[in-house]
Amino acid sequence: MATIKKQPQEGAVPEVVHRIRITLTSKNVKNLERVCADLIRGAKSQRRGMKVKGPIRLPTKVLKITTRKSPCGEGTNSWHRFEMRIHKRVIDLHSPSDLVRQI
Numbered sequence: 668m669a670t671i672k673k674q675p676q677e678g679a680v681p682e683v684v685h686r687i688r689i690t691l692t693s694k695n696v697k698n699l700e701r702v703c704a705d706l707i708r709g710a711k712s713q714r715r716g717m718k719v720k721g722p723i724r725l726p727t728k729v730l731k732i733t734t735r736k737s738p739c740g741e742g743t744n745s746w747h748r749f750e751m752r753i754h755k756r757v758i759d760l761h762s763p764s765d766l767v768r769q770i
Contacts, residue, residue, distance in 0.1 A: 684761055685761075688757060688759050689706065689757070689758045689759075689760070690755065690757050691703060691756045691758070692756075694752065694753060699754055700722075703721070703758060706758055707719050707721070707758065710762070717760065717761070718762070719758065719760055719761075720758070720761075721756065721757055721758035722757065723757040723759075724754075724756060725755040725757060728753040729752050729753075730753065731748065731749070731750050732749045733747070733749075734746065734747050734749070
C-alpha cells in the first residue's frame with residue numbers, strides 16, 4: 668500500500684506547534700479542579716487540532732508544624748499539630764502559542 672505525502676505549498680508559512688506545560692497549585696481541591704476543567708474546556712472549544720493532556724495529578728505535599736500550647740513553657744507537655752496540604756495539577760497543551768494566549 669502506498670502512502671501519499673502532501674508537499675508544502677510555496678510561500679506558505681509552516682505553523683510551529685509548541686508544547687506548553689501549565690502547572691497549577693492550590694490549597695483548595697475544588698477550586699483547583701474547577702480551574703483545570705475551565706482550561707481544558709477552553710482549549711478544546713478553540714480549535715479541533717489542539718491536543719490536551721491532563722490534568723495530571725501530582726502527589727500532595729503535606730506541610731506540618733508542631734508547637735507547644737503553653738506560651739511560657741510551664742505546665743504539661745501538650746502540643747498543637749497544624750497541617751497544610753498543597754495539591755498540584757499539570758496540563759500539557761500542544762498548539763501554536765497565539766491560540767494559548769486566547770484561552
